[in-house]
Amino acid sequence: MGLGAEANLGDSIVTTKLDQAINWARSYSMWPMAFGTACCGIEFMSVAAAKYDISRFGAEVVRFSPRQADLLIVAGTISYKQAPVLKKIWDQMCEPKWVISMGACASSGGFYDNYTTLQGIDEVIPVDEYVAGCPPRPEAVLDAIMRIQEKSFDESIIKERATNFKGILDA
Amino acid sequence: MLKADMLIDASEIKSTISRLKNEEDYTLLLDVTAIDFSEYPDITPSRFAVIYILRTSNFKKHLTIKTYVDDNTLEVDSITDLFFAADWAEREVFDQYGVRFKGHPNLKRVLNHHQFVGHPLRKDYEITKGQICTETEDLMDEMIPLLKSKGYKETDLEDLMMLNVGPSHPASHGTIRNFVAMEGETITACVTEIGYLHRGFEKSCENHSYSQIIPYTDRLNYCSAMLNNIGYCKAVEDMLDVDITPRAKMIRIVIGELSRLTDHIVCNAANMVDLGGLTNFWYIFAPRDKAYDLFSKLTGARLTNSYTRVGGLEFDLYDGFEEDLEDVLKDVEKAIEDSLSLVEHNRIFHDRTQDVGVIKADFALDAGITGVNLRAAGVPFDLRKDAPYYGYENFDFDVVVGSHGDVYDRIMCRFEEMRQSMKIIRQAMKEMPDGEINVQHPAIFLPSKNDVYGNIEGLMNQFKLTFEGIKVPKGEFYSATEGGNGELGFHITSDGSGTPYKVKCRPPCYYSLGAYARIVEGNMLADAVVTMASMNFIAGEFDR
Numbered sequence: 001m002g003l004g005a006e007a008n009l010g011d012s013i014v015t016t017k018l019d020q021a022i023n024w025a026r027s028y029s030m031w032p033m034a035f036g037t038a039c040c041g042i043e044f045m046s047v048a049a050a051k052y053d054i055s056r057f058g059a060e061v062v063r064f065s066p067r068q069a070d071l072l073i074v075a076g077t078i079s080y081k082q083a084p085v086l087k088k089i090w091d092q093m094c095e096p097k098w099v100i101s102m103g104a105c106a107s108s109g110g111f112y113d114n115y116t117t118l119q120g121i122d123e124v125i126p127v128d129e130y131v132a133g134c135p136p137r138p139e140a141v142l143d144a145i146m147r148i149q150e151k152s153f154d155e156s157i158i159k160e161r162a163t164n165f166k167g168i169l170d171a
Numbered sequence: 172m173l174k175a176d177m178l179i180d181a182s183e184i185k186s187t188i189s190r191l192k193n194e195e196d197y198t199l200l201l202d203v204t205a206i207d208f209s210e211y212p213d214i215t216p217s218r219f220a221v222i223y224i225l226r227t228s229n230f231k232k233h234l235t236i237k238t239y240v241d242d243n244t245l246e247v248d249s250i251t252d253l254f255f256a257a258d259w260a261e262r263e264v265f266d267q268y269g270v271r272f273k274g275h276p277n278l279k280r281v282l283n284h285h286q287f288v289g290h291p292l293r294k295d296y297e298i299t300k301g302q303i304c305t306e307t308e309d310l311m312d313e314m315i316p317l318l319k320s321k322g323y324k325e326t327d328l329e330d331l332m333m334l335n336v337g338p339s340h341p342a343s344h345g346t347i348r349n350f351v352a353m354e355g356e357t358i359t360a361c362v363t364e365i366g367y368l369h370r371g372f373e374k375s376c377e378n379h380s381y382s383q384i385i386p387y388t389d390r391l392n393y394c395s396a397m398l399n400n401i402g403y404c405k406a407v408e409d410m411l412d413v414d415i416t417p418r419a420k421m422i423r424i425v426i427g428e429l430s431r432l433t434d435h436i437v438c439n440a441a442n443m444v445d446l447g448g449l450t451n452f453w454y455i456f457a458p459r460d461k462a463y464d465l466f467s468k469l470t471g472a473r474l475t476n477s478y479t480r481v482g483g484l485e486f487d488l489y490d491g492f493e494e495d496l497e498d499v500l501k502d503v504e505k506a507i508e509d510s511l512s513l514v515e516h517n518r519i520f521h522d523r524t525q526d527v528g529v530i531k532a533d534f535a536l537d538a539g540i541t542g543v544n545l546r547a548a549g550v551p552f553d554l555r556k557d558a559p560y561y562g563y564e565n566f567d568f569d570v571v572v573g574s575h576g577d578v579y580d581r582i583m584c585r586f587e588e589m590r591q592s593m594k595i596i597r598q599a600m601k602e603m604p605d606g607e608i609n610v611q612h613p614a615i616f617l618p619s620k621n622d623v624y625g626n627i628e629g630l631m632n633q634f635k636l637t638f639e640g641i642k643v644p645k646g647e648f649y650s651a652t653e654g655g656n657g658e659l660g661f662h663i664t665s666d667g668s669g670t671p672y673k674v675k676c677r678p679p680c681y682y683s684l685g686a687y688a689r690i691v692e693g694n695m696l697a698d699a700v701v702t703m704a705s706m707n708f709i710a711g712e713f714d715r
Contacts, residue, residue, distance in 0.1 A: 035339060037346050037368055038711055039393035042437065043474055046463070049456040064341035080304045081284035082346065082367045085339055105370075111386070114298050114371035115291050116283065135474050168303055 019156045026070075026096075027149040028058035033069030035089065038076030040103040043135040052138040057145050066092040071148060072125075073141075077105035078118045087169045090125040095161050098151065100144045101127045104134040126165040173410060173646020173665070175222065175237035184238055185248045188223060192253055197225035197234055200250075200539050201651075202677040203260035204662060205240075205268040210294045212666050213645075217242045219270055222662065223250075224649055224677070228536075230557040235649050235662070240270055249275040256539030259685035267292035267373070277313060282366040282714060284308075291374055292673075298374050310350040313362045318352060321360060331359065334696070338367045342445055342700040346710040347684065349699070356695045361688040365714055372715040376674035380640030381407055381481055384674065389475040391676060392712040395434035395655035397426045397470075400479040405560065406650035406661035407481045410643050413612065417604045419483045420561040424599045425496070426469070426478060428592040432503060433462050434655035434707075435543075435585040435592075442582060442704040443514070446523055454509045458502035465495050481641055482616060483609030493600055500593050507586055514582075524579035528702030530690055531576060538686035541679050542657020544706050547584045548576030554653035568595050578698075578705040615641055640669025649677075656680045656707055680706070681713040 006015050032054075036044050047054050054060050063069045066089045078086055090099070101121055104110035107130045109119035121127060128151060129144040179187050191197040201224040208215040219240040226233045240247055249272035250257045261272040262281040269290035272278060280287065284304040289296055318328065331352045337343035346367035352360040372391065376384050388403040389396040401423050408415060415423075436459045443451035463473040468489060470476040478485055514520040530540065532548040545552055553570045555563040571587040573580030609616055613632050622629025645667040651660035657679030664673040683706050691699040 038370075039390055039474055041344075042393055045437075045456070046460060046473075049460065050453050051457065051460045064339070077368060077370050079367060079369055080301055081307075081369065082338065084304060084306050085367070089339055112370045112375065114374050115296070115300050115302070116369050116371045117301070119301070137473065169305060 020153075022157070023153045023155050026155070027152040029061075030057070030059040030071045030145065030148065030152075031061050031063050031069045032059050032071040032073050032145075033064065033066050033089070033093070034062050034073050034075060035086065036073075036075040037078065037082065038105065040075035040106070040135045043138065044073065044075045044102065044141065047138040047141045052142065054142070054145070057142065057149070059145055066090070067094065069093060070097050071145075072097065072099045073102055074099065074106045074121050075102040075135075077110065077112060078121050078124070079116050080118055081116075083118050083124050083169060086121065087124050087167070096152070096155050098128045098148050099125060100129045100131060100141070100148065102131045102141060102144070103136055104132065107132070110134060122167075124167040124169055126163055173644055173648050175235045175647055177234065177236045179236060179238050181221075181238045181240055181247050184221075184223075184236075185250060185253070187236065188225070188250050189253055191225060191234070191236075196228050198228040199226040199230070199536055199541075200224075200254040200256045200260070201226055201233065201658065201660060202539075202662065202675065203257060203264055204675040205264045205270050205292075206647075206664055206673050207268060207292065207294045210666075211672060215239065219245065219268060221247055221264065221270060222647070222675075224660070224662065226658075230552045230554070232558075233649065233651065235647070237647070244271075245269060246271045246273050248273050249278075251275055254539070255534070255537040255689075256682050256685065259681065260539075266290070269293065277316075279313075280366075282369040284366065291371070294377075296374075298371075298378055307348075308364065310362050310364060314350060314352060314360060317360045317362060323359075330354075336696075336699075342703060344441065344704070344708060344710070346714065347703070347708060349688070349703075351696070351699075353696065356697075358691055358694060358696055358699055361692055361699070363684060363688045365684065368710040368714040370711075370715065372676065373674055376671055378670070380669045381643060381671060382640060384671070385479065385481075386475065386477045388676075389477050390711050391678065391715060392434070392655055392659075392680075392709045393474060394437045394709055395430035396474060396476050397430040397478050398434070398652070398654045399659065400477065401427050402650075402652040402654060402659045403661050404479040404481050405652055406648065406663055407641070407643060409650050410646070410648045410663060410665060411481070411615070411641070412644075413482055413610055413615065415483055415610055416607050418487075418606045419608045419610075421599050421603050422484060422488060422608065423479065424561055424563070424566075425596050425603075428595045428599075429462060429465075429496075429499075431655050432589050432592050433459055435589050436503070436506075438704075438707040439510075439582055439585050442578075442701070443510070445700055445704040446520065448514065448520070451510045451513060454513075455506045458499060458506045461502050462499045465492075465499055468492075468495065480609070480616075482612060483607075487608050496596070496600065500596065503589065503593065507589060511586060521579065523698075523701060524582065524705075525577055526575070527578045527698045528690055528694065528705060529575065529577045530686075534686070534689070535576070538689075539682035540657070540686055541682070542654070543571075543581060543584050543588065544683050545657065546571060547573035547580040549574055554651060554658060558651070560652065563595075566595050566598050568592075578701050581705040642667065642669050643671070651677070654679055656683070656709065656712065676715060678712040678715060680708050684708050684713050 223236040337348040348364040388399040470478040643665040660677030662675040666672040
């Protein structure tokens with residue numbers, strides 16, 4: 001039994017805020033774009049496969065088109081050569097969008113402290129969640145997805161999302 | 172014998188290698204690399220030496236040829252007209268060392284990006300000096316000459332559709348970029364660009380001790396990390412002239428074959444996904460996760476195991492390993508059966524894979540393709556049979572060969588090789604000897620803690636090994652094992668210290684990928700995708 005307006009609508013109607021309804025729906029239907037470049041990409045396959053089953057979190061529709069995705073999972077080492085490609089993909093994604101940096105290489109360059117490896121993708125694009133490990137266990141990736149779900153509850157259609165992020169490839 | 176088999180003058184490269192190829196039967200070019208001797212303790216005739224590694228047509232013997240490059244010109248003759256494989260091999264040497272090859276049709280960088288200045292593997296290039304790349308190449312500089320060589324004129328170029336496939340494309344498995352010119356659905360010309368996962372493996376090796384490199388080898392072919400561990404440790408052990416214990420050999424065989432199993436599982440599963448058979452992926456991947464659980468119980472890691480040590484292994488088998496292993500094998504057998512029941516007599520599958528992406532045997536050898544891709548073309552080259560190590564000659568298993576060299580053959584060869592691997596594992600577990608897993612050698616293994624805290628020799632030994640690493644005798648050495656993708660070789664140069672002077676990995680799929688463009692030209696784009704998946708290109712391996 002509701003109060004106020006709800007009392008007149010019966011039990012089949014729930015009133016809520018538009019933002020909350022959208023966020024609730026969105027957080028359980030993340031569309032990840034798996035940017036798998038290396039070993040972590042293989043471990044991301046395990047996350048998607050039967051045992052760990054990413055679809056329990058509503059995020060199994062792995063798209064390879066940035067236009068259809070709202071969660072970018074960077075799984076693997078990003079070299080300086082790959083960086084412009086990553087940047088372009090990030091730019092092509094529609095707002096609201098999030099980034100998980102999976103594994104040591106994506107987060108900090110890992111133990112590839114050398115001339116060819118980008119020392120963390122946050123030099124190029126903003127990162128929401130870092131996952132430690134080389135490669136991280138699938139549970140850790142699922143944990144990061146859950147944290148992104150929590151973050152997505154802060155969204156609002158009237159919120160200005162443009163960040164003032166400036167990476168090394170931003171002119 | 173830690174030196175090159177032949178030392179020749181730079182002017183004789185072409186004549187010598189052509190003589191070896193035509194008269195002495197060295198018909199397979201394995202690898203070309205260079206060494207920068209500028210910080211080497213011995214005096215050398217010049218700064219750079221180029222190394223060529225060849226193998227005979229019966230695959231039993233390999234040969235390393237070394238030549239010093241003139242310091243003033245930094246030029247040697249290209250051998251691209253003798254071996255197709257030399258094309259990419261020489262490009263890599265040019266990219267990393269700046270040695271130019273006279274007569275090479277397309278001498279440009281292959282691993283580092285086009286805005287890169289300098290040559291990173293030279294000793295005077297600082298390891299941490301990264302260089303930012305702001306945009307990718309358009310590759311037209313390679314495409315236009317290629318089209319012209321196929322008889323197209325400037326005016327025809329308007330009619331072709333230029334299409335970029337990758338590097339971020341679901342079918343390119345991460346980091347391969349193909350730039351294709353198409354007439355309708357047919358690919359007329361294809362240019363492959365790699366290097367998007369070049370992580371500086373060789374430069375990192377020069378800055379770490381021999382034991383510290385083991386984790387780096389895990390991440391070469393990350394689908395079968397332990398096979399790389401074994402290949403690398405075997406090379407170092409051979410240089411040290413250390414014979415590991417029988418139990419260690421047997422355990423290495425078991426985990427090596429298990430890794431081969433997981434490698435083939437990933438390849439076939441991904442291949443079926445690209446064909447649209449997603450069900451296969453779910454079926455075959457489940458036992459693979461079980462194998463991972465076994466690995467993490469044994470080594471502490473699921474994927475990047477770092478299990479071997481120079482002179483032995485990190486851990487002995489745990490109690491109950493045998494039951495767990497049998498469990499995994501049973502699951503894999505079931506999964507193979509399930510998967511085959513879906514595709515073996517499936518008309519759609521046959522139409523999509525048979526006669527698609529055919530690799531002819533002679534071309535495969537010319538291009539330096541080894542492993543399953545070569546065996547599927549009907550050439551029975553398997554180092555476990557042709558140059559056996561660790562007692563592989565005592566096992567009863569077959570070399571699986573195909574008849575046609577198409578995608579179908581490659582998939583089926585992998586399935587059958589999984590069965591052969593399981594056969595080997597079961598035999599090895601039956602014959603598992605007891606005893607130590609590590610050689611007792613104070614210069615290789617840390618002493619027991621009692622000695623470290625109890626007497627000065629033990630303490631010194633611990634200190635020296637920890638700080639200086641394992642001292643490997645001075646010289647150059649090439650050793651090869653059968654990796655997941657073919658001949659996985661390590662060419663190690665030592666200056667006598669605990670850090671390698673240079674490590675060159677001979678990545679099997681680098682050469683497969685070098686030939687890929689020629690294989691798919693004339694096929695449809697959809698078939699090119701399937702061909703790519705069936706050849707098992709692992710970015711960590713070909714880009715290193």
